[in-house]
Amino acid sequence: xxxxxxxxxxxxxxxxxxxxxPLVLVVALIAGTAIGETPIPVDTILKxxxxxxxxxxxxxxxxxxxxxxxxxxxxxxxxxxCGTSLALAGVVLQALLRNPxxxxxxxxxxxxxxxxxxxxxxxxxxxxxxxxxxxAFVGALLAFGIVVMLAHAANSGVGGxxxxxxxxxxxxxxxxxSQLFNALTAFIITKSASAEQARGIMFWLMGNLSxxxxxxxxxxxxxxxxxxxxxxxxxRSLDAFTFGADSAASMGIxxxxxxxxxxIAMALVTAVMVSIVGxxxxxxxxxxxxxxxxxxxxxxxxxPATALAGAVFLIGSDILSRTxxxxxxxxxxxxTSLIGAPAFALxxxxxxxx
Amino acid sequence: xxxxxEGLTWAVHGTPLLVDVNLTIEPGxxxxxxxxxxxxxxxxxxxxxxxxxxxxxxxxxxSQPLHTLKQRAIAQSIALVEQQADTTDRITVGQVVSLGxxxxxxxxxPWSSNDDAIVAKALFDVDMAHMADRLWHTxxxxxxxxxxxxxxxxxxxxxxxxxxxxxxxxxxxQLSILELVRQxxxxxxxxxxxxxxxxxxxxxxxxxxxxxxxxxxxEDVLTASRLQQTFGVYxxxxxDPVDGKQVMRxxxxx
Numbered sequence: 001x002x003x004x005x006x007x008x009x010x011x012x013x014x015x016x017x018x019x020x021x022p023l024v025l026v027v028a029l030i031a032g033t034a035i036g037e038t039p040i041p042v043d044t045i046l047k048x049x050x051x052x053x054x055x056x057x058x059x060x061x062x063x064x065x066x067x068x069x070x071x072x073x074x075x076x077x078x079x080x081x082c083g084t085s086l087a088l089a090g091v092v093l094q095a096l097l098r099n100p101x102x103x104x105x106x107x108x109x110x111x112x113x114x115x116x117x118x119x120x121x122x123x124x125x126x127x128x129x130x131x132x133x134x135x136a137f138v139g140a141l142l143a144f145g146i147v148v149m150l151a152h153a154a155n156s157g158v159g160g161x162x163x164x165x166x167x168x169x170x171x172x173x174x175x176x177x178s179q180l181f182n183a184l185t186a187f188i189i190t191k192s193a194s195a196e197q198a199r200g201i202m203f204w205l206m207g208n209l210s211x212x213x214x215x216x217x218x219x220x221x222x223x224x225x226x227x228x229x230x231x232x233x234x235x236r237s238l239d240a241f242t243f244g245a246d247s248a249a250s251m252g253i254x255x256x257x258x259x260x261x262x263x264i265a266m267a268l269v270t271a272v273m274v275s276i277v278g279x280x281x282x283x284x285x286x287x288x289x290x291x292x293x294x295x296x297x298x299x300x301x302x303x304p305a306t307a308l309a310g311a312v313f314l315i316g317s318d319i320l321s322r323t324x325x326x327x328x329x330x331x332x333x334x335x336t337s338l339i340g341a342p343a344f345a346l347x348x349x350x351x352x353x354x
Numbered sequence: 355x356x357x358x359x360e361g362l363t364w365a366v367h368g369t370p371l372l373v374d375v376n377l378t379i380e381p382g383x384x385x386x387x388x389x390x391x392x393x394x395x396x397x398x399x400x401x402x403x404x405x406x407x408x409x410x411x412x413x414x415x416x417s418q419p420l421h422t423l424k425q426r427a428i429a430q431s432i433a434l435v436e437q438q439a440d441t442t443d444r445i446t447v448g449q450v451v452s453l454g455x456x457x458x459x460x461x462x463x464p465w466s467s468n469d470d471a472i473v474a475k476a477l478f479d480v481d482m483a484h485m486a487d488r489l490w491h492t493x494x495x496x497x498x499x500x501x502x503x504x505x506x507x508x509x510x511x512x513x514x515x516x517x518x519x520x521x522x523x524x525x526x527x528q529l530s531i532l533e534l535v536r537q538x539x540x541x542x543x544x545x546x547x548x549x550x551x552x553x554x555x556x557x558x559x560x561x562x563x564x565x566x567x568x569x570x571x572x573e574d575v576l577t578a579s580r581l582q583q584t585f586g587v588y589x590x591x592x593x594d595p596v597d598g599k600q601v602m603r604x605x606x607x608x
Binding site for chain 1: 400403404405424425426427428429430432433434436439440441442443444445449450453454456457459460461509
């Protein structure tokens, strides 16, 4: 019994690796800043950081300083925030809905965001007063609202075990809502977009970090931190859903409010990220699964691990998207899927063997 | 803790599943719930656990109406073992049982060595201590059932609700779980299909088409005429030469 005891406590507290996470994140951010078409030595980066953050006065090349501070660093920080948020949203939705295919875009968010962006960019909604990002954000929330109402209506229409029904209703409503908004997007594009506009929008939808500046950072960082804190705070509630909503309720979780709050929080964070960088696919689906294979399904470990892995994965994907083809930046969504799919397959196969 | 139901009524889509159920279970009693398939045993247990709100009537924990309590407060006193609860997560037996401590933990109150001790004791009680590190999906149906019972025990409930817990169990573990449940100093409500096992309860309730049609001492309730009426079977009582107890045998025709 003593063996079981020590094993259990390490299972609960196997968190000694946690102190590494900020370190890994900093290394990834520096790598994201150093690597690019113009490679920049790490000491230059550290000097620029010291100049900007600590008010130091090192002599650095002005062009290098500009690339580092104005382009690459802000881009890497937003990539990290986006990766963290999408991956955490995936963790939460997969845990709550008990569906391994759940991802952050399940609730119609990416479909709504594209409709919003297209409405602003092509149809000229808001007459220039609205930015693409704001249009996307409004579209995402609108779609999410419709999906939630649909799920609610569908859910009160069916009886039986409420846990299974509710999760099923949310997934079905998400599919219906996404289809509706995808159709709207297609409608607007075919009706009024030029080929050039359609191409631009397609690139934006596959994820684009090129336009990112510090103004985006001030939005992305708080949103990502908010998402992380919500997940950490509710890590035990997420665990309690292991055997479904009824079992969670019998262990004292107020299922409806907790589930509603978590889904809304994740939808908001996802909408913020989509409005900044477009709909980057694959991260929210695959990073959570990969991390479950590595650290297990207990959220005390899964949440920090997923947050870190999502951040590092997107920083890495961004580096590749900038360097893979010289002189051209690939949409980051293409990279995340090209690397992510085989990596995921590998993890699945190895997981099966062990 | 005393658990009572007053005029409980429950329906789904106009189909009544429970009709005016009145019931009081005294502290420390083991109450057996029997009845044919679809008679409302599971529905009653769900309402008693606070998972569904009754359409009419109420459930009382001592003198406290269940619907006035937070889910967390209910879970600190009442634990439920459902009939089928499965997961695809890669989770160990020890981790499943530690979920039972959820009602007592908060985001800021961490896991303690006391929780470890409670979990280890629960695993020991269902004879699963040696499997604490096994992964859930490698367990048999009966082993899973025992882990679920351990998870409920880790809640240290004052009232334990079990929905056909002996399904899937081999005979040795059926007997040991029933023995364990009877010896617990807490209030237990257990639905059972094996009527001879139900005879070992302190009291028995018979469900039929959503109604609690009879309750009382097992010998008074499970009579030959009752069994014929409710279950449609003919019963013979035989004396067990070993301990002198009565054993029922059933036939579908005389």
